[in-house]
Each structure stands twice: as C-alpha cells, then as structure tokens.
Amino acid sequence: MTDLTDRGKAFRSAIAAFIEARREAKLKGKDDDAGVASKYDYATWLADAARRVGQIQAVTHVLKATHPDARGSSLHVAPNNLPQRTEIGTHVLGDDYAEDVVGNAAALDVFKFLKIEVDDRRLLDWMQAGDADLCSALHPDTTVATGWMDTFGKLVRSDPTPSSHEAAKQVYWLVGEEPSNDVDYHLLQPLFSSSLAHAIHADIQDARFGEGNKLARQAFRTKEAYEAPYRDYRNLIARKLGGTKPQNISQLNSERGGINYLLASLPPTWDLDRPRKLLKLDSAMDRLAYFKSVRKQVKTLADFLLADPPANDATRTLRRKIEQELGNQLALFAAETHARFEPGWTCDPDCMLPLCERLWLDPERTELPLREGHEQEDADFKAAYERGDWPDEVAGRFANWINAQLREAGLPTVGDAEHKHWARQAIVDAAWPVPLQRRAPAGGEA
Template sequence: MTEGPDQTSRARLFHNAISAFIHERREAKLKGSEANQATADKYAYATWLADAARRVTQIQAVTHVLKAIHPDARGSNLHRVPQSLPSHSEIGTHVLGNDYVDDVVGNAAALDVYKFLKLEVEGRRLLDWLQDDDSDLLSALDSDPKVAHEWATSFKGLIRSSGKPTSHGLAKQVYWSVSGEPADDTGFHLLQPLFPSSLVHAVHTDINKARFGENNKAARLAKRNNQPHIGVYRDYRNLVVRKLGGTKPQNISQLNSERGGVNYLLASMPPQWQQGQLKHFLFISSVLERLRRFEDVNELILALCALLESAPKPTSATRLRRERIEQAFAQALAAFGLINREQLEPGWTRHPDCRLPLCEQLWLDPLRAELPWREDHLEEDQAFAAAIESGDWPSQVAHRFGNWLNAILQQRGLPVGDAEHAHWARQAMIDADYLLPRPSASLNDEKDIAHG
C-alpha cells in the first residue's frame, strides 16, 4: 500500500513508521543472502500486514505466565491490568499501577508481530492506538475501511481471554484452608500460583538500575579512588539468579527472553547488622565516624542542610520541620548506642586497639564496669567504674556530637557556631542519658570490699 492522497499528515506519520519497521525486517531477512524475489515480496506493505494479522492469533499478551512454573505446562495464562487487582499492603502486581509491561507467550516465530504492535508513535504503542480505534491509524493500515477494521480487530486480539481458565498436571497447586479446620476436607480452596511476569520484570529492571546504573557506578568509582561522594548507593546482597528456559528463554515468554532467562531471587533472611562488629570501632578516634552510615542519619544531615541553606522564614512551620529533624537525630543517636551496647560483648573497650575517648567508651560499653577488675589494669578499671558513677559522660558525648554536626554543616558553608553547637548537644544528651543501663551499686560495693 502506498500513501493515499486523502490521508492526513498524522495518518502519513503512522504509515511511515509502519513502512520503516517492515523495511527493517525485510533488510534483516535478506542481509547476507542472495536476493530472493519471493522472500522480498512477503515484505510488501499490505502483504506483511495481512500475514501479521493472521499470525497474531499465535501469541497472547499476559501478565502472569504458567510456563515459568513448568515449561511443559499447558494451562491458562492470565492478563490482569494491575489497576484492576485488589490493593494489599503486601507487594504484588497491583503495585505497578500504570507503569507495567505486558509479557507475551505463544509461538516464538510470531513475536515479530508483538514488536510491531509495540512500535511507538506520538509516545504510545500502535496497540494502544488500535484499542482506541484511532481513525488515522486505521487509514494508515489500508485504504479499504473494511480491511483496516479486520486487521485492527485481529491485532487487538493480542490481549484476550483464553475462555474458562484451565490448569494442568504440571502446574503447582496448593490446598488452602478456608474453614480453619484442617480435618474438614470440604473446607479448602485449591489455588494455582502463577508466575507474575510483569512484576518480576519490573523488579529485574529496578535491581539492574541499582547494580549497573550511573549513580552506583559513580559511587563505586569514588570509593575506589578514596574520594567523597554525595548520593545514595543501592545494593542487593546475596542475590540468586534463577535461569528459565535454558538455551531458549523465548520459549517461556517474551520478557523472559529479554532478560536472557535471568530471574532474580532476593535473599530471604534477617539483616546482618554490620555496625555492631568490634573491628569497626577499633583504630578510630571517635565512633561518630561511623554514625553517618547508621540507618538514615546521612539523609537527616542532607535534610538539615537543605533546610538551613534555604534560609526559611522563622515561622512555626519552619520550627516544626527543624524540630522533627532534631528529634530524629536524637533518636538515631540513642538507637546507635542501644544497638551497639546490645550486640557487643561487655568489656570490648579493653581491647588494646580501642582508641575511643573515655566518654564514648562509657556510652557504648557501660557494663564493662560490672566485670571483674583486672589485676594488671586495676587503676584503669577503677577509673572506668568511677567515671560511670560520676555521670558526666552524657554531656561529653553530646558535646562531641555537637562539634561533629557543626563541622559537617560548616563544610557546606553554613554559618553555625557556639549557639548551634549548644543546641545540638542539648538535644542529643537527653536520650543518651535516658537509655544508659546503670551498673548496680551492690556489685560495686563488693568490689570495694575485695580491693579496698
């Protein structure tokens, strides 16, 4: 078919896009081989479209794929628009909303038809325009309205129901108790889990952006060159790759083929907190060097910098924002202390490579004061216990925290000084003092008797 004189400029836009796609397919088919007129004729505009409209029945757009459960299963696949699914707090296909990709199953030899329907014009797929019965696209398909509508109907059949859903002997099935009585054989529903291909593809895309994206590359380069880096580094630890389809991943589905058969499995295990490892606190002059990497402390710092750099008006809304950040800082500092006190064995600050100031040792290792005193370090252990009893360490830790935070803000060019330092310290000291587990007086009395 050639462009008709009655076509609108928009119809010609569709026509040109379709012609370019067919021409590209033709050139790829004939490349490296002797010119074959019979083969070339198959790629005439109308001939190829008619053949594609016939072959589209061999494939189906889906969101849930059965063959990913077992490659020889012959039951139903499903197409469910995420917005039509019930909303749950758990992660599922429903969370994708409008941002999802259809998968395609069926005869792999007909997948070129799906690539054709994915062709974008004016930011939308041809399939989307067909579903809207776009008159310009219909005009571009064929000058005969009857032929154009027949082809359009066939192409729109890519998204279709397979009739009554059917299962298969190779599909996994689960008996789910709905009556709450395990002995009641009639109180079960038989469920068949299906592989959520659209969701899996979205997760795969997100993980790959984290692993191989420019932001993470820049962060890794900065780390390798021992340079500072402002930004978020994302990592998925202990990933497992499950390959589907072997050497022919397209036999499972189109999206599986695009992933090369790769399907990520996330680690299902509790997190292993690294902050509590003793080696992280040795050979350093302050644990505050580690605080910035704790939970969301770095995000709090960036939020505080952004607030102060914006020079906001002294309103109640500004004060509320600042107070929320300050409270979060105090809670993070308290949590940092609490977690490390619980995870590290009492007495770890006795390690010869511990170079922390005494106030930080008292903060993170207070139960050391309850350990038996060492004969060869008797004065040191007695001084540690006396320092715990004096109760001066919270203000000293808070003072160091204020200095630490002020130094970070000053690096950003913010004019902070003694007043801000005192404010940060006052906020930090409250929770630090509250969460301190104090040693018992009776035990110290026994030590005084034993060594007095």
C-alpha cells in the same frame, strides 16, 4: 486510495519502516529473492501478521515460568486492578509496567510491530482505541482495516475458562468443614509475575552495571561524598528459566536472557555484640565454636553418638537434624561476617586465614579497586574466587573441625568416612557468580 491525514501518513511511514527493516534483515547477505521479498509487501505482511497474532497473547503473569511444560492459562492483570496492599507486589507498578508475551516464539515479531510508538502511544493502544487515522493507514478498504484493527487489539485477552495444569504450582485451600470432601477445597494457583520480575531485573542491572551507581559505589568505597544514593543487592541468586531457549517461556524472559534474580532471605540478627575480629587466627573455625548455639549442637551430637543409639529410622532422623543444623550455622556465620565487616578486611596484614576462608568470608573484596602496590595480590584473589573451587576447601576444613571436636568428646574412631560425611553437610554460601549454597560432595583435607 483515500488521501491520508498527516497523522495517517505518520502511521503508515512508521509501519512501512518496520516492515522494510524486517525485509532487510531477512535478506541480509543474500541475493535478492523475489519470493521472499514479496512477503514483505506492505499489505501482504500486515495480512500475515493479522493471521499470526492469534498465536501469541499479552500477559503480565506467566504460567510457564513455573514449569516449561505447564499447559494452563497465563493472565493479563493490570497492576492498578490488583488489590493495593502495603507489601511489595505487582500492584506497585501502577501504569508503568512492561507487558509480556507468551505463545509461538515465531510470531513475536508481531508484538514488536504492535509496540511501535506514534504520538507517544503504541500501535496496539491506538488499535484498541479504534483510531480512524491508523485504520485508514492500514488498508484502503475500511472493512479489511477494521478487521485487522480488531484482530490485533485482541493481543490482550483472557481465556473464557482459565485452566490450571498438573505441572503448575497449586495449593488446595480448605474452605469447607470436611477435609475428606474434595468439593470443600478452593484451588489457589500462584502465578509468576513477569512484569514485576522485569522491573526488579532492570533495577538490579542498573545497580550493578549502571554508570551512575558505579560512581556512587566508588565514592562509597573511598568514603567520599556523593550527591546520589548508593544501591547494592547482595547475595543474589540467578534463576535461569528456559535453558538455552528462554523465548519459549516468554518474550520478556528472552530479553532478560532467562535470568530472574532471587533476593537473599536471611533472617534478621538481633545480637548487637559485634563478633570478635578474625585477625591473627589460623582458621575461622576457631571462632565458629563460639557462634550462636554451635558448641551446644556439637555437644548434643557427641553425646548422641556416644550413647550408641540403635540403627533405626528414628536414630537417623535425629542425627540428620543435628547435622543439618550445624551446616546451617556455618552459612549463618558467613552471612553475619559479610554484614558486619567492611569489604576488604582480609587485606589487613594481621589476617592469617587460609585463602579459601578469606574468599568465603570476604567475597566483596573482589569488587574493590586494585590497591596500589598490591595489584597482583588482589588480581590473584579475584581469580581464585572466580575459579570457584574454594567452597569445597571450606567444607573440608569444616569437616576436619567437626572430627576434632568429636575426638575431644571421646569419639576416637572418627576418620575419613566421617570427614566426607561432615563435608556433605556443609552449606557454603558463595556470592555470584559462584552458585549460592553449593553443597560440597566430599570436601577436601585442609
């Protein structure tokens, strides 16, 4: 066996420690098994890893994140090789990005092996660079070691002929002159950037649970000076990929527990007039009538129904459009209230709103520290929020309000059937952990 350099010894020691840790984990709590233990012999394990590395692929953009049954190509594109645009995208990651791995989940331990760092670089990087010390540490036979180096280095590879799949997102873009001619279209396939999603996930997790931002949040709540900025991501939605087996999507998706955050995409509000406070009111629905175009939409619906239109598709389509616009206004009313009132405003003694509406319009109150002398009240508020039944109650109150408006307009026949119908139109925004935009099946009487 050729004498190893100090660097070669460092490589071999790091590799041997990794293999030994795998062996101990496999045999933990079991009697020594010579057959199993032999698989973790240094050369034996490396030979097996070199065989299995072809079952996985390092990528930045994951196809299965779009649909778990998609069978096309995932891609590896270094962020610096992407067009450098002003918009936020994968290109902003530069050299500091996480590579993902797709393929056989049973071979993911090979990727963990290749991520071992020696001299501040991964084994994968040293293999791709053809490092002589690493080569000698892998195997005394140079031919074998060189073959392993080449095989492991191909973890990052591209399909010679990238393919799409019917389960993938596809956009056919007309590049020719004749829409009826298939060859005049160019196929665009948007791909999920797992590297970018991982960076965003890490930042959001730090903002939500990091100790530094926790202190900044406390200072913000108590209006005290703090040396660092306070970061907050509101109205997040957690999209779960892979179900109970997130590793089937990709390695990074598994590390995130399948959670991929979606940021709120509410349109900007240009109305600079602050809404009247919702204090000394029995219901926020009393203010809903004065929000945006709600009064006009209710009148349009009432006039339409009073005209007794024919029961056909055109009537149903127009009615559905008006109803959905009213449901959207309910969601926007809540979003504007969240943005313009400080969390905890429902603690005001003059707040007379029912509990379900307080939970709906002041969800961030659940993140505030318990007030001295009101600990039980605040704890009950948080518990009620987490039970998650209040969106249905809000939907029911919305339905009652719509029925009352229609009766005033001259439609006395509206009743329980209409109540259930209006409740189904309600879009009640609820911040995490209650799912956003839950659509109540029927609502409840207020």
